[in-house]
Every structure is written in C-alpha cells, then in structure tokens.
Amino acid sequence: MRCTYFVAASLDGFIADSSGGVEFLKQVDSEGEDYGYQEFYSTVDALMMGAGTYRSLLKFGTWPYAGKPTYLLSNSVSDPLEGVIQTNEAPARLLSQIYGSGKQHVWLVGGGKLASTMLSQGLITEIVLSLVPVMLGTGIRLFSSREARITPVTLKNHRVYDSGLIQMHYHL
C-alpha cells in the first residue's frame, strides 16, 4: 500500500500560481514527452485531493481522471462530478478505508495544504518531484510550513530530461 505525492514544481518551490494556474508547465512542453506521467498513472488505483485542486482542475474542461475514483476531501463542493467522492473523513481514516477496499496505490494530487497535513501524519510514502527549470516568484507552495521535525528521506532514483526538468523519486 502506498500513497505518492507526484507533483511538478518550479525551482522556487511553487506548484501553481496564486490562482491555481499551471501556465509554467508550458516551459517543458515537448512533443511525445510526458515525463513518465502515463506510466505512473497506470499504477494508480485512486486519487485524493482537496477542494482547491479540484476547482482548479475543473477549469481545464474535461475531467482528466475519468475511470479512477477520486476522493475529494471537502464538504464545500456542490454536485461533484461522477467518480468524484466527496468526503469529510480525516485523511488517515480515509486512506485506511481506501486501502481496505483493495486499492493499493493512491495518488495525492496537488494541494500544498493537504500534502502538508498528510506528511505530518506520515501518510505519504513516496514523493515524485519534477523540478521544472523556471521561477514563479510566488504561488501555491509545494510544501507549506508544518511543525518542525527533521525527517530523512531516501532518494530512490532520478531522471534528467532534455528540457532541464529533473525528476526525483524519494521514499519516506
């Protein structure tokens, strides 16, 4: 059972601009290169996200995760899309329930705040960070501040792409 924070960030540590936009990813757009996304996505059984990420994703038009259950940790979204399960369970309990239902790999999508909560609670087992060669100046943090605690992580592998994107895979 594993929960992966698979995410792209700018060199200065932002996953989106202040309004949730990911314009900066265009910087590394490259014909036929998905930076391992499909390979990763094919191993995912369920997704977890917060309301901010959900609302940002809606702006793209077509829901990108059709066919896989998405657990939306919120109680403020009215009429969520089909396949999106809104819940106000605590992340730890929800994750146990997801694992209990036979799903083995959960993708934590976006969400600096949710990511921080889940990190603090030891719920994230892997981080796959794609560091995009661009600075944003400000925006939504890859990691918001949590309580101070020095926690070693293990670099399992990494890959460098022609665009200058570096992808690092850590185990927690």
Next chain:
Amino acid sequence: MRCTYFVAASLDGFIADSSGGVEFLKQVDSEGEDYGYQEFYSTVDALMMGAGTYRSLLKFGTWPYAGKPTYLLSNSVSDPLEGVIQTNEAPARLLSQIYGSGKQHVWLVGGGKLASTMLSQGLITEIVLSLVPVMLGTGIRLFSSREARITPVTLKNHRVYDSGLIQMHYHL
C-alpha cells in the same frame, strides 16, 4: 562577472531551521566528501550576506570566510569581524561596486530574504542548489515569496551523490 546563490536546502525547501540552525546538513556528512564546496569556494572573490546569516555564522565560532571580503548588507551589526564590510548600499549598487573593483565572482551566502530581493532585481546569475534528502517541516525558506513573474532558468549540469544529495547548477 557573476553572482552565485550556492546553497543547500531540504527537500521541503528550507535552508535552515527557524533559529538559523543547519543541523539537518549532518544528514549528508560524509568523510572526505565536501559536495564541491572547496572547488566552488576557490573561485569566489567576495561574499554577500544579510544580518541574519551573519549572526547565524558567528555561532559556529571560527569565521569560515577569513581572507575573502564579506559584504554585510545591514546597519544593525555592531563591531563586525575583520574582513567583514558592513554597508547599507542597495544590493544592485553594491554589486556594481564590487565588480568595479575587479572582483569577478560573488557568492550570495544564505539569506532567503536577500536572495529574493536580488532575484527580483535580476542580480543573481547562477544558482547551485544542493537538495538534501531530508524534510524540515518549517524554517527559513530557500526562496521567500516575491512578485509573480515566470522566469525560465537553464539547467547547466547536475550531480547525484551516494548520500542521496542532488546538486543542480542553473544559469539565470
């Protein structure tokens, strides 16, 4: 003429804990491995830092940069060490003066805030980031928030060490 932000950070983007401590660097302590520090330092003609970094460094005891001029951007330090030049010049003007005096390579040491100011003003020409495989939870940010502006950077090279530290060298 170049100004390098040569810095180590935790995976969650902190260069020090909240009180300026760098305890987390012990994580990658390794006999005979200095992660390119001496090689880098030998190319440096002058250093720039803010008062926070200066005060943190004093706690280490011996001044680590004896023999190279250190420009301290502050007006609050009384009786700075020999070789430390306190100044309240603006960073841009100071840097021109340093370059004008024949010094070609300036190292911006520590200082999330000073780094942000200098980045915003286009004064930093290179970033050498050593990403340490550890999470801190909170502390002094590698980059504090600035005004929003998408700025591409170029990955020049990178190196991965046995300890799991990844060092990335960007040109701005």
